[in-house]
Amino acid sequence: MKGPEISIRVTDLTLRFPVYGVDAKSLKKHLAAITVGGKLGRTGMGATEVTALSNINLQLKSGDRLGLIGHNGSGKTTLLRALAGAYEPDEGTIDVHGQIAAMLDLNLGIDPSATGLDNIRLRGRIAGLSAKEIEERMQEIAEFTGLGPFLAMPLKTYSAGMQARLAFAVATAVHADVILMDEWIAVGDADFQKIAHKRILELMERAGILVLASHDLELIRLYCNKVMRIESGVASKVMDVKKLDELLAAA
Amino acid sequence: MQSVQHMVRTGRRGPMHEFSMAFADLRASLDRIGLAWSLAKHDIVSRYRGSILGPFWITLSMGLMVAGIGFLYANLFKVPVNEFIPYVALGIVVWGMIANVIIEGCGTFVQAAGILSQSSLPMFTFVWRTVMRNVINLMHHLVIIVGVLVYYDHWRQTDVLMGLLGLLLLLLNISWISLAAGIASARFRDIPQIVGSVVQFAMFMTPVFWLPGGRLLDHAVLLLNPFYHLLEVVRAPLLGNPVDVRTYIFMVILAVVGWAGAFTTFALTRRRIVHYL
Structure with missing residues (x-):
């Protein structure tokens, strides 16, 4: 493939969430602030900022499979969303070369x-995908889901695992170079785990990048060759996955 | 298939940068306009899944309204039915389009929350989705317009070309109103209710199903009412009436000023919208 190499480069990424309280969302507060002459002060604007990620630096190149670990609410998913291009950084830069497929939800x-x-x-x-590309790959995608006749049924009749199969099949049909994955992938049954595993291996052969957020250390060991720990929005250095235990002990 | 894509996201770098990012969003949405169309089509299909008439249900209820109001008001106001019914039919159908694009605009971003929070799809895609969904509905309602114009033998006077130009001006204007409503509704949860009331109020202040005549003809209630011009720019040519040149001037100025305002708001709030949701 011509053009720049597949890569992810994150420099000094800081991301703050404005939390708009239920109250602050009401127009009344704003109007009140105007009529009372701004006496309501800070509640008038209503937004409290939470720093979700601070000063993250990260460089990944083809063949890197990064595992993100950290407690609930530490910023793993936020980082994935920022990499997917959904959240704009408040400071710093995110620079991604390659077709991104985000499997977050x-x-x-x-x-x-x-x-x-x-x-x-x-x-x-x-x-x-274009409508034409979808029809061309429909057969392949349908086979990969392994759902057979259920594909003609409404999705509301599906179990969570069946939905995961469908979602995974479509998301990986995009020949993505960069796959961002939250840990829901673990919901499938053993069969599905096996084919998903095969897909991810295929992706690695195409020299893509995988970023996987998970609490499951076995999963991280299985797929990733690098690991990074995020704690309250602050990231550790990117380490070799063999040093996972050190990283855990350090915390 | 695209080769390697490149995505850069940065922190704020001054207003010029915000504007260029907003333009990039607009351009990306136009490059993939087919996506907006697919989403709009899907909305229609999914809203009426399992229903026999589908979107024609609305056409049917509009048709009933045209017949009811048409005959009643024609008698009350003592105007000929064959003049009045085409007038009311066009009024109700075009008004339905104006009102729905604006009202549904309130949900443009709120309903796309899931997609917006995990992909880099252009935000304008969802604005076009709302507009296109209503264009599809309008195409269903064409049945009423064509039916009425043919039945009352009015179609010979119809100026389709000017009507299409009018429709273009109409869409240009209601899409910025829709965008503005979308941003405001994402931030303030009171906006959809306010927009609903304003649109309903406007319906009664606008000659949708009454004929302006006498001293009202050049009155400010009409001339300064943007909805009057939005409606007339499509309805008049289809009825074979000339469009007042002031209406075209009003439409163009409204589009330029409106888009400038709505786009500026979009550029300044773009990176925040996803957090509002």
Whole structure:
């Protein structure tokens, strides 16, 4: 492939969430602030800022499979969303070369009353495939889900594992170079784990980048060759996955 | 298939940078306009799944309204039915489009929260989705317009070309209103209710199903009412009436000023919208 190498470069990334309280969302507060002449002060603007990520530096190149670990709310998913381009940094830069496929939420673009096939079309469109490309790959995607006749049923009849199969099949049909994955991948059954495993290995052969957030250390050891720990928005250095135990002990 | 894509996201770098990022968003949405169309089509299909008439249900209820109001008001105001019904039919159908694009605009970003918070899809895609969804609905309602114009033998006077130009001006204007409503509704949860009331109020102040005549003809209630011009720019040519040149001037100025305002708001709030949701 021509052009720049597949890479992710994050420099001094800081991301703050403005939390708009339920109260602050009401127009009344704003109007009140105007009429009373700003006496309400800080509650008038209503937004408290939470620093979700601070000063993250990260460089990944083809073949890197990074595992993100950290407690709930430490900023793993936020980092994935920022890498996916959904959250804009407040400071710093995110620079990603390569087609990104984000598998963060099972319910992305899902219509529960539409059939599995329609949902494949919808998700495929959102993921960046053209209508023609979807029809061309429909057979392949349908086979990969292993859902067979269930694809003609509305999605609301699916179990969480079945939904995961569908989501995973579509997301990886995009020939992505960069895969961002939150840990829901673990919901599938053993069969599915096996084919998903094969898919991820295929991706690695294409020399892509994988970023996986998980609490499951075995999963991290299985797929990743590098690991980074995030604690309250502050990241550790990127380390070799063999040093995972050291990293855990250090905390 | 695209080769390697490149995505850069940075912190704030001054207003010029915000504007160029907003333009990039707009351009990306136009490059993938097919996506907005697919989403709009899907919305329609999914809203009416399992229903026999589908979007024609709304067409049917609009048709009933046209017949009811048409005959009643024609008698009350003592105007000929064959003049009045085409007028009301166009009024109700075009008004439905104006009102729905603006009202549904309130949900543009709120409903896309899931997609926006985990992908880099252009935000404008969802604005076009709202507009296109209503264009699809309008195409269903064309049945009423064509039916009425043919039945009352009015179609010979119809100026389709000017009507299409009017529709273009109409879409240009209601899409910025829709965008503005979308941003405001994402931030303030009171906005959809306010927009709903304003649109309803506007319906009664605008000659949707009454004929302006007498001293009202050049009155400020009409001339300064943007909804009047939005409606007339499409309705008049389709009825074969000339469009007042002031209406075109009003439409163009409204589009330029409106887009400048709405786009500026978008550029300044773009990176925050996803956090509002």
